[in-house]
Amino acid sequence: PRRYRITLLPGDGIGPEVVSVAKDVLALAGSHEGIEFKFCEMPLGGTAIDNVGVPLPVETLNAAKESDAVLLGAIGGYKWDKNAKLLKPETGLLHLRRGLGVFANLRPAVVLPQLIGSSTLKMEVAEGVDLMVIRELTGGIYFGEPRGFGTNDKGEDVGFNTEVYSASEVDRIARVAFKVAQKRRGKLCSVDKANVLEASIFWRKRVDTIALEFPDVLLSHMYVDNAAMQLIREPRQFDTILTNNIFGDILSDEASMLTGSIGMLPSASISESGPGLFEPIHGSAPDIAGQDKANPLATILSAAMLLQYGLGEDNAAKRIEDAVIETLNKGFRTGDIHSSGMVLVGCKKMGEEVLKS
Amino acid sequence: PRRYRITLLPGDGIGPEVVSVAKDVLALAGSHEGIEFKFCEMPLGGTAIDNVGVPLPVETLNAAKESDAVLLGAIGGYKWDKNAKLLKPETGLLHLRRGLGVFANLRPAVVLPQLIGSSTLKMEVAEGVDLMVIRELTGGIYFGEPRGFGTNDKGEDVGFNTEVYSASEVDRIARVAFKVAQKRRGKLCSVDKANVLEASIFWRKRVDTIALEFPDVLLSHMYVDNAAMQLIREPRQFDTILTNNIFGDILSDEASMLTGSIGMLPSASISESGPGLFEPIHGSAPDIAGQDKANPLATILSAAMLLQYGLGEDNAAKRIEDAVIETLNKGFRTGDIHSSGMVLVGCKKMGEEVLKS
Ligand SMILES: CC(C)[C@H](C(=O)O)[C@@H](O)C(=O)O
Ligand SMILES: CC(C)[C@H](C(=O)O)[C@@H](O)C(=O)O
Numbered sequence: 001p002r003r004y005r006i007t008l009l010p011g012d013g014i015g016p017e018v019v020s021v022a023k024d025v026l027a028l029a030g031s032h033e034g035i036e037f038k039f040c041e042m043p044l045g046g047t048a049i050d051n052v053g054v055p056l057p058v059e060t061l062n063a064a065k066e067s068d069a070v071l072l073g074a075i076g077g078y079k080w081d082k083n084a085k086l087l088k089p090e091t092g093l094l095h096l097r098r099g100l101g102v103f104a105n106l107r108p109a110v111v112l113p114q115l116i117g118s119s120t121l122k123m124e125v126a127e128g129v130d131l132m133v134i135r136e137l138t139g140g141i142y143f144g145e146p147r148g149f150g151t152n153d154k155g156e157d158v159g160f161n162t163e164v165y166s167a168s169e170v171d172r173i174a175r176v177a178f179k180v181a182q183k184r185r186g187k188l189c190s191v192d193k194a195n196v197l198e199a200s201i202f203w204r205k206r207v208d209t210i211a212l213e214f215p216d217v218l219l220s221h222m223y224v225d226n227a228a229m230q231l232i233r234e235p236r237q238f239d240t241i242l243t244n245n246i247f248g249d250i251l252s253d254e255a256s257m258l259t260g261s262i263g264m265l266p267s268a269s270i271s272e273s274g275p276g277l278f279e280p281i282h283g284s285a286p287d288i289a290g291q292d293k294a295n296p297l298a299t300i301l302s303a304a305m306l307l308q309y310g311l312g313e314d315n316a317a318k319r320i321e322d323a324v325i326e327t328l329n330k331g332f333r334t335g336d337i338h339s340s341g342m343v344l345v346g347c348k349k350m351g352e353e354v355l356k357s
Numbered sequence: 358p359r360r361y362r363i364t365l366l367p368g369d370g371i372g373p374e375v376v377s378v379a380k381d382v383l384a385l386a387g388s389h390e391g392i393e394f395k396f397c398e399m400p401l402g403g404t405a406i407d408n409v410g411v412p413l414p415v416e417t418l419n420a421a422k423e424s425d426a427v428l429l430g431a432i433g434g435y436k437w438d439k440n441a442k443l444l445k446p447e448t449g450l451l452h453l454r455r456g457l458g459v460f461a462n463l464r465p466a467v468v469l470p471q472l473i474g475s476s477t478l479k480m481e482v483a484e485g486v487d488l489m490v491i492r493e494l495t496g497g498i499y500f501g502e503p504r505g506f507g508t509n510d511k512g513e514d515v516g517f518n519t520e521v522y523s524a525s526e527v528d529r530i531a532r533v534a535f536k537v538a539q540k541r542r543g544k545l546c547s548v549d550k551a552n553v554l555e556a557s558i559f560w561r562k563r564v565d566t567i568a569l570e571f572p573d574v575l576l577s578h579m580y581v582d583n584a585a586m587q588l589i590r591e592p593r594q595f596d597t598i599l600t601n602n603i604f605g606d607i608l609s610d611e612a613s614m615l616t617g618s619i620g621m622l623p624s625a626s627i628s629e630s631g632p633g634l635f636e637p638i639h640g641s642a643p644d645i646a647g648q649d650k651a652n653p654l655a656t657i658l659s660a661a662m663l664l665q666y667g668l669g670e671d672n673a674a675k676r677i678e679d680a681v682i683e684t685l686n687k688g689f690r691t692g693d694i695h696s697s698g699m700v701l702v703g704c705k706k707m708g709e710e711v712l713k714s
Contacts, residue, residue, distance in 0.1 A: 090552045120589055125477040141520060147555050156523040159559020163498060164517035166509055193603070195447045198504050202516020228611040229619070232477055232589065246550070250607055254585040262586075 001036045004311055005067040007275075008039055009060065009096075012046040012089060013284025014294035014347075015073025021296040021351030022071065025320060026303040028355055033316040040067065044096065045075030045089035045284075055092025061099045069310035070100070070277045071303060074284035098138050102269035102277045103169070104176040105137040105248065106309065109255040109265060114328040118260030118337055121232070126258065131238040132184060133255055134177040135248025137269055139169045140199075142245045163199045165244065170206035172272070177242035178214040187239035189220045191227045191247055203244065224251070231255055256281055263295030263336040266302035268309045276310040278302040292346040295334040297324055300354055323357035330357070358393040361425040361668055364632075365396055366417065366453075369403040369446060370641025371651035371704075372430025378653040378708030379428065382677060383660040385712055390673040397424065401453065402432030402446035402641075412449025418456045426667035427457070427634045428660060431641035455495050459626035459634045460526070461533040462494040462605065463666065466612040466622060471685040475617030475694055478589070483615065488595040489541060490612055491534040492605025494626055496526045497556075499602045520556045522601065527563035529629070534599035535571040544596035546577045548584045548604055560601065581608070588612055613638055620652030620693040623659035625666045633667040635659040649703040652691040654681055657711055683714040 008023060010016035023039060030037055042060040049055050055075075064070045075089040085091055111119060111129040119126040144162030152158050174190075181188040190207045192200035204221055211219045222230070224247045230237060231251065235258050243251060256265050262282050270276040280298030288294060301324060308317035332353045333342040345353065365380060367373035380396060387394055399417040406412050412432075421427045432446040442448055468476060468486040476483040501519030509515045531547075538545040547564045549557035561578055568576045579587070581604045587594060588608065592615050600608060613619050619639050627633040637655030645651060658681060665674035689710045690699040702710065 085558075088552065094553070120479055120482040120591075121477055122479055142553055144517070149555060149559060152521075152523055154523075156525055157559070158521055158523045159554075159556040160501070160519060160521035161554045161556045162517060162519055164509075164515055166511075166513040166515045168513060193606075195445065196451070196499055197516075197518045198506060199516040199518045201442075202506060202514070225606045225610040228585070228607045229614040232611065232614045233617075234477075247607075249550075249582045250585045250604075253582040254589065254611065257586040257589045260590075 001034045003036045003038065004069065005038045005040065007064045007067040007070045008041045009044040009064070009070060009072040010041065011044050011073040011075040011284060012077050013074055013286045013289040015075065015284055017290070017292065017294050017347050018280065018296040018299040019071060019073040021347060022299040022303045024351060025300050025323070025354055026071070026306070029307070029316045029319045032319060033313060035313060035316060044072070045092050046077050046080045048092060049080060049083070049087055049089065055087065055089050056095045056099070061096065064096065064100060064275065067275050069275050069306045071306055072277060072279035073299060074280065074282065076284045077286040094142065097269060097277065098143065100274060100277055101138060101271040103136060103138040104173055104270045105135040106180065106268040106270070106305070107133045107135065107252040107256065107265070107281060109133065109259050111259050112264070112328065115259070115261045115264065115337055117339055119258060120260055121258055125235065129235045129258060131235065131241060131255060132180060133241045133243070133248060133252040134173065134180060135252055136169065136173040136244050139165055140245035163197065163246070165199055165203055167206055170203050171210055174207045174210040174242065175213070176270070177240060178210065178217050181217045181240040182214065185239040186216060187218045189222055189238060189241050191222050191224050191241055191243040191251065193224050194221070195223060207242065227251060228254060231258065252281070261337050262298070263334065264297050264301065266298050266305050268302070268305040270309055276306065278306040278310060292348055293335055294347045295336050296347050296351050300324060300351070323354045326357040327353045358391045360393045360395065362395045362397065362423070364421045364424040364427045365398045366401040366421070366427060366429040367398065368401050368430040368432040368641060369434050370431055370643045370646040372432065372641055374647070374649065374651050374704045375637065375653040375656040376428060376430040378704060379656040379660045381708060382657050382680070382711055383428070383663070386664070386673045386676045389676060390670060392670060392673060401429070402449050403434050403437045405449060406437060406440070406444055406446065412444065412446050413452045413456070418453065421453065421457060421632065424632050426632050426663045428663055429634060429636035430656060431637065431639065433641045434643040451499065454626060454634065455500065457631055457634055458495060458628040460493060460495040461530055461627045462492040463537065463625040463627070463662070464490045464492065464609040464613065464622070464638060466490065466616050468616050469621070469685065472616070472618045472621065472694055474696055476615060477617055478615055482592065486592045486615060488592065488598060488612060489537060490598045490600070490605060490609040491530065491537060492609055493526065493530045493601050496522055497602035520554065520603070522556055522560055524563055527560050528567055531564045531567040531599060532570070533627070534597060535567065535574050538574045538597040539571065542596040543573060544575045546579050546595060546598050548579050548581050548598055548600040548608065550581050551578070552580060564599065584608060585611060588615065609638070618694050619655070620691065621654050621658065623655050623662050625659070625662040627666055633663065635663040635667060649705055650692055651704045652693050653704050653708050657681060657708070680711045680714040684710045687714070
């Protein structure tokens with residue numbers, strides 16, 4: 001059998017519940033395809049702060065680096081919100097992304113016919129939405145230097161950050177985006193603010209250059225403010241969206257909310273050659289943690305992305321996706337996506353149903 | 358009579374059509390309240406580039422500065438899109454904002470019962486939305502230094518910008534926001550990315566400090582990615598939103614699209630003591646320019662904001678707002694907000710109907 005080492009990072013809040021369920025689904029899908037997994041669970045986020053004193057213990061980063069793929073639950077919670085920056089769960093996540101070099105964050109937003117009622121958009125607008133946001137994840141204003149606090153030339157206190165992109169940073173994320181667009185409907189929309197920002201003018205120039213390598217992809221450019229509008233006005237116009245770290249943070253969350261069911265949405269973060277990081281886009285939901293109420297499907301679908309984008313095991317990935325659709329077709333719903341006539345189930349039971357499907 | 362000097366900046370595309378109509382409405386509303394206007398029309402944007410060689414002629418800026426308020430149509434168009442930065446219409450607008458020191462941009466997004474069908478949101482979600490985005494307009498990454506193009510320590514080409522806020526910049530916009538919230542429903546949500554950016558940590562700290570001056574306003578903080586989601590999920594939760602220049606650019610456009618009728622939405626940009634700048638939030642729509650198809654209501658409502666926020670003439674402002682509502686109640690609609698059973702009219706005719714109402 002083919003063997004892979006998977007690092008599990010359950011994290012905080014509902015993270016452990018959803019990862020435990022997704023792990024079982026991953027193992028079963030693998031076994032049907034002659035794949036054997038070795039799982040290794042490591043602390044990250046608030047749990048790591050409480051137990052080890054830092055949000056990203058060096059053992060966790062090393063384990064992640066040495067494995068074939070990483071599956072993450074969720075991190076964060078009220079408890080650590082007032083911590084100093086280096087002792088925040090979020091900082092652990094940012095350092096993990098950077099440590100793994102996962103510069104490309106793929107976030108699909110698909111409106112499933114079974115769940116279209118959850119969208120706050122009118123049915124005729126939400127229907128058929130199927131887009132993918134490709135967000136640059138290890139550069140830009142998230143990591144740019146200089147940053148910090150200081151005084152300006154008038155002697156006033158200031159806080160500042162640097163938005164910066166180099167040619168190779170834009171080129172590599174652009175290539176990922178063009179390749180993804182090729183496998184989708186062949187349309188790529190690069191989002192920037194080139195009418196105001198030099199970093200965006202530079203971004204646009206590099207994307208135009210890389211476009212020459214992909215003559216079969218139809219490239220367009222859009223300003224970020226317009227993109228924020230168009231996502232609501234006519235989301236079906238989008239196939240693949242490419243954008244920087246901060247715009248991607250905002251737009252991918254906006255796009256995900258169009259589906260009305262962020263408990264369903266997975267993400268993949270991939271690097272040049274090392275292991276990828278796969279996680280649901282929802283947060284740690286501390287208010288429902290430990291109550292068996294969480295929707296595990298986003299993490300289960302993240303496991304499918306792990307198989308597809310992380311290990312190239314497309315068949316096993318397809319198995320998981322099909323099982324999720326079948327489970328929905330059978331009418332099983334967790335509380336976040338429940339509607340009348342459907343069968344309300346908890347996190348564990350939903351996992352069992354996916355395993356059966 | 359009270360006398361005011363108004364600088365009109367019709368700009369490009371549909372700008373001249375909508376400003377011409379709004380000017381007549383302004384004059385009539387004023388005359389009912391014993392106000393006399395002296396109008397002075399000046400070039401800005403693409404028109405200024407074509408005629409004078411620069412997007413913001415010094416005569417235009419001086420006229421604007423010397424007047425009591427400025428009414429702007431719209432700027433920009435395909436024709437000037439490839440121009441170098443200093444010769445772009447947008448650059449003229451940015452320099453005008455900065456030149457007038459209009460640091461506070463007020464952008465209301467109201468779902469009118471008459472137009473709720475235009476929203477792509479479900480009726481029960483869109484119903485009753487009435488929020489105001491207060492965007493910092495003359496600081497942050499739009500103007501921060503250093504900015505430009507260069508090489509990094511690996512010798513690679515880069516593009517970069519600086520997001521920076523000083524204490525006085527945050528304090529003054531926060532005070533405007535708290536005051537606006539006081540006059541509205543008393544709730545202020547400050548949006549930032551304080552879990553990642555130092556500029557946001559600084560912003561949040563200053564906003565918390567200014568909050569002490571306004572104990573009657575309920576202040577909350579929200580991360581920008583979450584705000585982008587919440588605006589779609591449950592827009593009624595918001596009353597007044599305070600945010601920085603770039604987040605405000607994105608969120609105010611998103612918020613405006615919730616109403617489904619950006620042809621209806623005005624904005625006000627105000628300074629410490631000088632003249633304010635009032636403009637519709639829509640663009641110059643070059644594709645329908647000169648065809649008498651534009652919706653003048655956003656500019657007419659901007660004239661109402663000019664009266665209220667620019668001149669303190671609340672009664673005259675109210676007259677215009679009431680006339681717009683009455684015109685809608687009579688069933689008159691331009692193409693962008695037309696629906697079956699309503700009377701389709703052009704830009705001029707819509708203006709005449711508002712004048713009659
Ligand atoms: C938790 C936070 C640091 C993170 C980000 O901003 O990248 C999150 O919002 C995300 O999108 O994964
Ligand atoms: C035209 C552009 C420079 C401007 C901005 O980004 O501020 C516009 O989008 C706006 O919101 O008024």
